[in-house]
Amino acid sequence: MLNLQQALELAHQAIDSGQTAQAEAICRQILGVDPHQPETLHLLGILLHQGGRNAEAVETIRLALTVKPDFVHARNNLGFILQSLGRADDAENCFRQVIKETPDFPGALAGLGGLLLSQGRFGEAKQAFMSLLARFPDDTATMFNLGLAHQHLGEMEQGRERYLQVLARKPDDPGSLANLGAIYQGMGQLDEAMACYRQVLKQKPDASSALCNLGVLLLEKGDMEAAKDKFRQVLAMQPDHPEALCNMGNALRKQGRLPEAIEEFKKALHIRPDMPQAISMWGVVLLEQGQPEEAMARFRLALTLKPDFFEALANLGNACQEMGRLEEAIGYYRQSLAIQPRFHEALANLGLACHKLGRRDEAVANLNLALEIRRDYPEALVNLAAVLHKQGDIQAAIAHFQRALQLRPNHPETLSNLGNACQDLKRLDEAVALYRQALDIKPNFPEAWSNLGNALRFQGKLDQAIACYQKALTLKPEHFEAYSNLGVAYMELGRFAEAIAACRAAQHYQPDFAEAWFNESLVRLLTGDFKGGWPGYEWRWRMPHFGGHGYDQSQWDGSPLEGQSIVLHCEQGFGDSIQYIRFAPMVKAAGGVVTVVCPRSLGRLFTSAQGMDRLVIQTEKLGPVDLQIPLQSLPLVLGVTVETIPSRPSYLAADSVAVATWQRYLEGVDGLKVGVAWRGNSQHKNDHNRSMDPKLFARILNVPGCCFFNLQKGADRSELDLLAGSGRLIDHSDKLTDFAETAALMAHLDLVLAVDTSVIHLAGSLGCPAWVLLPFSPDWRWLLGREDSPWYPGLRLFRQPAHGDWMGVVAQVTHRLEQVVAGKSSILWPVRG
Known part of the structure; x- marks a missing residue:
């Protein structure tokens, strides 16, 4: 008759040869003799777990622990079985009790770390795996799991190092290659990420996740057809692969094929109705179709399914930004970044929103941070170029636009923006070529048609310019900027009624568009309608390139001054100031104490002007005054008409x-x-x-x-x-x-x-x-x-x-x-x- 040790060895031999039923029978024979034999109870519990009889397995191993409370292997395996039953708290108690009794027990540290990873408790998981790695520094499974913890914590550099450690020992480990690719992708190192995914596919050509990820990277690099080919490969193997369908929809969206994109999202949602990524991407298409409210409903639905969906929060910001609700947009971007601080897209769009609000330093800081995270991120380069362009650093803006085009050579919006920068430098032939290149790629691009019209107008090709504006308006009837530009072209051709009509159309579609009001005023003033023109001329202060005049005092409305002090200040060109200084005597006659503020280059000349009590150079301290008015606003408050212009042979004199x-x-x-x-x-x-x-x-x-x-x-x-x-x-x-x-x-x-x-x-x-x-x-x-x-x-x-x-x-x-x-x-x- 076999003794206990021999019987247990026989059971293990049966397990090794795959004869689990025989092994279970041996265990039950032993227990028939000794029902409380702990090692046998533990082994039977393992066999019951492998057979899917987990409830019996738990009771069996618990009996072993009743007999032998310090049986750490049994308690550790009980933790794994409880975890498989979804009893995470009980499993965690098992692992922690083992670690308390035997601090360096590797199975418990590994089990606890894995459990914590599955619960999203990545910081605690990291500590467990670090303790395990300190004991077993060459264990690749621990290195891998520690890399996962770092990755989920956003500690990309540390995660990358762990996966590289695994690959130094196991060069073809597909999990480490895939995760390393994801880290490189998040860090903006797209070529390195693609190399990782290709290495996975070399071993496993049918690895659908690697194919999908490689396709997403190709999308980011602007290679739409190659990206779509990867998604097709996945769908050929798995026609109901929702991620591949969603990614295919995104590729079609980027090609401007929006109805087809929506069909792909619908397919993905038919397979997985609660897929937040597809719902959110559908919202992105709606936003691009000019339906921001409908888009926001999609983004909010995605967030009900996944409250920490930072991409959907950023998309809500994009929708708000599209509607001009910039502060609200900034709030959504900040919520997104609170969840994922390294989300480069949210940082780039946050920078753009700050730029639109005139918060230039904040804009540049966010855009630079986006580029630190992803150095080759075209959107951030384009947005930073827009800020630099606005600041007047046009050469730097051009450099950033060109860098973005190196990364994404046929991007029509970037080509058009580069054309705008060249146009501002009077490089009109280059600008025209860039707009035409953009329109070859995207013929239905109303902004590029309007921009091309501007360049042609500056070249004196007014008929061609008008045709471009009209094309823009055919594509986008509410394109108020094109209407305003059309008004200028009509004015330059002497077609004044049509010019006013075009400006009025721009005002209809965008009532606060200052350039349309200003341009109409120019038409009226040119045709001698000063009374109708002066009010619109005041809209110049709302135009971005004018900026504010820097005076806090109330503006004079033309009423009697009765001894109040007033400052008349120059605002635009030198010629304008010389022209309008003639009105100073009329202000003096209204009873004011008149100070004139002018640039130094006009100072000596203006000492000969009449109607002022004091002359101050712009760089000098003004002192307290009651009221202010720009020189070019004086005709409005004075009611000047063509017939009442103060016209004298001279009103200034040479020294x-x-x-x-x-x-x-x-x-x-x-x-x-x-x-x-x-x-x-x-x-x-x-x-x-x-x-x-x-x-x-x-x-x-x-x-x-x-x-x-x-x-x-x-x-x-x-x-x-x-x-x-x-x-x-x-x-x-x-x-x-x-x-x-x-x-x-x-x-x-x-x-x-x-x-x-x-x-x-x-x-x-x-x-x-x-x-x-x-x-x-x-x-x-x-x-x-x-x-x-x-x-x-x-x-x-x-x-x-x-x-x-x-x-x-x-x-x-x-x-x-x-x-x-x-x-x-x-x-x-x-x-x-």
């Missing part, structure tokens, strides 16, 4: 000492002395329209009997060399240190001849005769169809006979100049009323 100094520079100069300027500030929005090519302007300098003086500040050397070729251009522009010096030089001239720039306003304010060379659609202040100006009696206007026809202007000017030299015409010839 007598400076005039005497300039005398010596003009000694010995013969002929008609003419000051010239051929272009304005290149940063001016209308510079493309008002400035003249110096090659064309040079023809005027060939008129004999004249000596020309350069009044153009900041001219390129190449321009001066070209114009000096006539031998009649005298250049003392280095001595024109401020407007007072230029005024002193003008005091010695017979005529000023220039395009629409501050030089003309200076000449007009001094009473110096001047001829203005104007485009077909001039700045509003020059009005229409007249040779003189109600603003300046000493001016005569030469207008393009057709859009872009500077040659016609040059012909008029040279002919008139020749007549003046020949004594056949006066400089200021009489004009018909």
